[in-house]
Each structure stands twice: as C-alpha cells, then as structure tokens.
Amino acid sequence: MPALLRPALTALSVACLLSAASLASSGPALAQAKQQAAPPAQAAPAQTPTLKQAALTDKQVDGVLAAQKDMDAITAKLPENTAPDQKVIAQLDAVSKKYGFASYDDYNNVVDNISLVLGGFDPTTKKYVGNEAVLKSQIAQVQADKKMPAKDKKEALEELNEALKTPAPAVENKGNIDLVGKYYDKLVAALGDDQN
Helix, strand or coil, rough: CHHHHCCCHHHHHHHHHHHHHHHHHCCCCCHHHHHHCCCCCCCCCHHHHHHCCCCHHHHHHHHHHHHHHHHHHHCEEEECCCCHHHHHHHHHEEEEEHCCCCHHHHHHHHHHHHHHHHHCCECCCEEEECCHHHHHHHHHHHHHCCCCCCCHHHHHHHHHHHHHHCCCCCCCHHHHHHHHHHHHHHHHHHHCCCCC
C-alpha cells in the first residue's frame, strides 16, 4: 500500500517498518539504509500528523493481516505518487469496515501503531530492542559490507546517522511490543512487501 494512503503514519514509522521488512528479507545493506533513513517519497502532507498511539488487540492485528490482501488489490492499481480519489478512499473504507475497523482512518491508526513497534525489532533475533539499536545495527552492517561501493556506503551511513538524530517516539503501550512480537513473521510478510 503506498505510504500516501497512510496519512497518520509518521515518516519515521514508515522508515521503521521498511527497516524491519528489508532486514527480514535480507536485502542489500544499501537498500536497507536508504529505506530506513529516507522519508516516504509519496508523503502528501507537508506537516506529518502525530501518531495517535493506542493499545493494540489481537482482534485488530488479525484484522490488519486479514485485510491486507484486499487492501493490496486496491492500492496495486494506483499510479505511483498520486493521491487516491474519493472512489478509492471509499473502497478502502469499505474493506476496513469488512475487517472490523470503524473506518479507513481507524485501520491506518492500527497499522501505524504496529509499524512503530516493528521498527524497534531486531529482524535477526525477532526481539524488541528499540529503534536506536536497530539503526546502530544497520550502521554496523553497512560499515562491514566489503562489496558496497565507497560512494554508496558513505551515502547510506549519512542517511542512517541522520535517522539516529530523529528518533521514533517511544512506544507508550508496552503491551503492543509483546503483541507485535507474537505476530512478527506474519506482519513483516503482510506489511513489508508492499513498501517500495
């Protein structure tokens, strides 16, 4: 689903999710670094709304996982870098309601909260270590990569170090960490592949 369709998602939350998904899929270190540090190319609002943190439930996570196939079917048809029209928003709202959410905004808020937590998971150990530790691990991976061209390595390190300067908000609902950990593999598989 294009990042444009997640208006409440902070740039860093997207980056966190991308980081978790890209590391889990064992992509090259440069791609991980670019995905971690770069804000979403499709971000529409100039001022990103603040993430409304909420305690997640199994039912909400199950709903996100169940809805993903239908959401992807709708968003896959959208041209890159364009805002969805009202018809598409209505379709996304209908899918959200089908899977137990009050609205598409409600669905987005749950995805945003999941993304915030996912960004702090070490994809190797699948344990929550926090966003800063994940970024530091990525920096170490880039530094250790002997095959990466020097120019790309320098760029990746600059982007990762910049991301360290703008930390993700702390997870307010600590129960969300255990819940996301319980569904980690499914969430990365469902949400990770749709972020380009």
